Amino acid sequence: MQKNAPSSDWALTDKDMIKTQRLLKVPQEVKLRNQLRHESRLLVEHKKVLPPADFDRLEELAMEVLQRLGMDEEYLDFTIVLCGNEIWREVIAATPFDRRLLLLPQCLKNSQNCQAEMDSLGLICAGCKGCQIDSVLTKAEALGYTTLVAEGTTVAVGLVAEGAIDAVIGVSCMPVLQRSFGPVSRAAVPVMGLPLLYNGCENTNVDYGWLFEEMYQLRQNPEVQPLSVSLLKDQVQDYFTEFTLQDFFHAYNETEKLAKRMLVMGGQRIRPLLTVLAYRSYSNDPRDEVQAALAIIIECFHKASLIHDDIEDDDDYRYEQETLHKTHGIPVAINVGDYLIGKGYQLLANLPVEAKMLAESLRVVSNSHLSLATGQGADLLLDGRFVSVSVDQLLQIFTQKTGEAVKVALLLGAINGGAGADELKTLSTFADWFGIAYQIRDDLNEFRENQQPEHVHHFPFLLALLREKFEENGEADQLSGLSGMDAVALHQLIREEQVDLHADAFLKLYVDKCYRELDQLQNLKLKLSLYGVMGKIF
Known part of the structure; x- marks a missing residue:
């Protein structure tokens, strides 16, 4: 798109x-x-x-x-x-x-x-x-x-x-x-x-x-010199090696060893990359030790959420490896996730930055933690009722989960780089729209790439659109039959009703909203970097 x-x-x-x-x-x-x-x-x-x-x-x-x-x-x-x-x-x-x-x-x-x-x-x-x-x-x-x-x-x-x-x-x-x-x-x-x-x-x-x-032509101007997203991505990856993490995790006990292992394991490191991009874009004098700590803090919170998500969803594999609760049991996995949350807050509290930046960082991270838990709770409380949830309810969940994860990553970097209130507000709104667009795109990909779906929760947004369509058309008989259909039948019905094309329109709407927010950014370096991220994802 x-x-x-x-x-x-x-x-x-x-x-x-x-x-x-x-x-x-x-x-x-x-x-x-x-x-x-x-x-x-x-x-x-x-x-x-x-x-x-x-x-x-x-x-x-x-x-x-x-x-x-x-x-x-x-x-x-x-x-x-x-x-x-x-x-x-x-x-x-x-x-x-x-x-x-x-x-x-x-x-x-x-x-x-x-x-x-x-x-x-x-x-x-x-x-x-x-x-x-x-x-x-x-x-x-x-x-x-x-x-x-x-x-x-x-x-x-x-x-x-x-x-x-x-x-x-x-x-x-x-x-x-x-x-x-x-x-x-x-x-x-x-x-x-x-x-x-x-x-x-x-x-x-x-x-x-x-x-x-x-x-x-050559004129030095740090304010507009573009950042290399690819080079920064490689740098961020280097923060999550066994050797680099020794400075943050001394692995004195088994819990810490498992937490460190979870940080080393796979992933694209998108969230720490966004944090580093924002930090380097706004900081006039970026410091390597602050940049590394910010990246690891965000990844601690992210990996903790994945450990807990895997338990809640009863998933067997993550990054093509058995999940922690499958290898070590649910109690151990819960504890390691809790340890990573605590470690993230500990690293944040010891960040060598101005007190004002530190206070604002703690406020943003704690608020984000609550929002993510609220969104995850709403998702869990659906309890499989995917055919009865409304479009607005799902968009709210997308904002609280995916959008919030992007938001805290961008804001943490921007705050410690010295971004002003207007820039933080724009980044916050961008993250909301981005989270919605990202989840809609994922639902569409799951729907179109999996011709024989096993679970309806793989494309909940399309089901919500289908439900909304029947409601608007007054087709109560169709609506009442949705809950009894299996995943394959629902998949076929969505295709027949061309609901995926309706989802495409929603995707375009929210991708356009993302770009409109980016156009409000005054920081050209971050604007161009996020344009590049958007282009690759959408």
Whole structure:
């Protein structure tokens, strides 16, 4: 599910281009290109537009640029690309050269005498001087750029996902820039696009003066320099090794050993990653010892909840291993979960931060603990009555459970990074919407991937929508028969009534709510990081 807004701004969507039916035309005169670039920069600076910007906003800016210069719409799409570039300019300028990728198209080569070879990644320049590619690559690599001569953005997005780069300067024809919008926007990477002077697949050309100007821009600005989510994810994973946890768990007794083992066991570490992202985004002077402690605190609470959830749901496996209550019994598992909760509060109480931050952290964590328990209690008290619960009841449970887990992770990091009240409020609302969207997505995935379901509680939101549909249509006979159906029959009925399509609409609604809240954030680093998280999940 993709929101219109998270544009990387160097490309246009197929939907938008079909709608507008415009020519993807680039001015051939250097003076005209520079005039449009200059006016685009002035306008974006004047309006203080922050990334990311959606297509409608870019189009609005581009139209104003053309009106200021007294031009018609012949170069509207070119100007949209320019406005997108200007919106990302400060972010890219703040990105170190060795965290950038320069992406060139193969069609810049001299097709008559090119001696380059091709591999799975793209063109390997032979340095024959038959075209400008070697000169551009030499300059870029001397600065520290990662370079790639290939068509499309698949490899570029892969490098971002691996944490190798944080920003892209890409050269391509306008049609390819258009088609690249989807994969680039989903990765939420700052991108500056330079259109080729004319379309075609051989011996094309680019404004090299413009390209070199953009390549060399570098201005230190910690407030907008992007965070590498992938690199931070690796760092967070390192906090949960046997060796690293020795500083926090001395394993003097069997209970502590089991608690430590539970922290080491599996998981994507999403919650501690969110905590670290928020902390590093807001802190002017992040400290490694605070960052590590925050990550471990959040994971202590999370693993405690999983141990207790496994008991309550009578689950046999977690992370493809037997659950703790299966290997050591329910009393031991309950006690280890309680120990992890206590350990989390102990680490939090000893966090080396200002007293005001510590007090606010304790307030947020304790409130979250109560909310999570309330949501879990409501879920348990349903006692299998999934076909009788209302949509509103489920949304409340989703907010109290999944949303609250995301909320406490973000707020704990943000508070200790020094975030203001308005930012904390926005993050809190974002987490509520995120929790709902995440659970709806999970229900849809469970429904669509499991054609022979064994338990109706795997997709409760769809059952609530089915119940609501029958109620609204006055089909009491259908409603009364739901509780007697088995999981397979309910699965078939949901498909026949197209309830999953209704759930898709709910998912889009709450994903859009998430993005609207993110757009309210003033902290650009966290906004872009969370855009990236949203793109990967939804």
